[in-house]
Amino acid sequence: MTFETTIPYLVFGVLALVAVASAVAMLISKDAVNSALFLVLNFATVGVIYLTLGAPFIALSQIAVYAGAIMVLFLFVIMLLGGEKFKPAIPRRSHIIFAGVLGAVFLLELILAYFVRYGNMTVPAVQAPGYGSPTALGMELFSKYALPFELTSLILLSALIGAIILTRDSKKEISSGETESPVEDENAS
Secondary structure (H helix, E strand, C coil): CCHHHHHHHHHHHHHHHHHHHHHHHHHHCCCHHHHHHHHHHHHHHHHHHHHHCCCHHHHHHHHHHHHHHHHHHHHHHHHHHCHHHCCCCCCCHHHHHHHHHHHHHHHHHHHHHHHHHHHHCCCCCCCCCCCCCHHHHHHHHHHCCHHHHHHHHHHHHHHHHHHHHHHCCHHHCCCHHHCCCHHHHHHHC
16 A cells, blocks of 8 residues: 555545544533534534545535534524523433443444444445536436425425514514504604
8 A cells, every 4th residue: 555545544534533523522512602613613524524535516515504504503593592601501310321321332333333344345336427516416406306305495494484583573563553653753743
């Protein structure tokens, strides 16, 4: 194995280390805003990993949608609810036991997956030229999956309208009988 063939493995190792470290830092951070920023770093690192795997559209979508739009929404909700002021909750004993059991099951699953797949490792097939390109993905998305795409846009639109209604200030609402017009105020004086 030459140095040129090990470079992709080294790059992937560094990116994977940054992704895992930022995910762990997000989980153990006591400040909600810092957790959200660690999540941005995680999303951006995963986007770069997609880019190194030869999926530019997925990489840019990951960075634009998740690290961009979704995180702006998360930060908006954190600031709106005052999440940066919350005191950290004290974990209950039952939660710690449940987390330990889940962690042990996950570790056992990783060990089993490693030993089952170790003998069946194959080299991935070479992809056809243009596979995963934005053009091919767009043609597939807007022809075969047009209806689910439009339904997703309607769901997102309804969520946006719901968020606007929920965040609207109730003090600004004026009942139908108490409307004031500036013209009446000028005539009164």
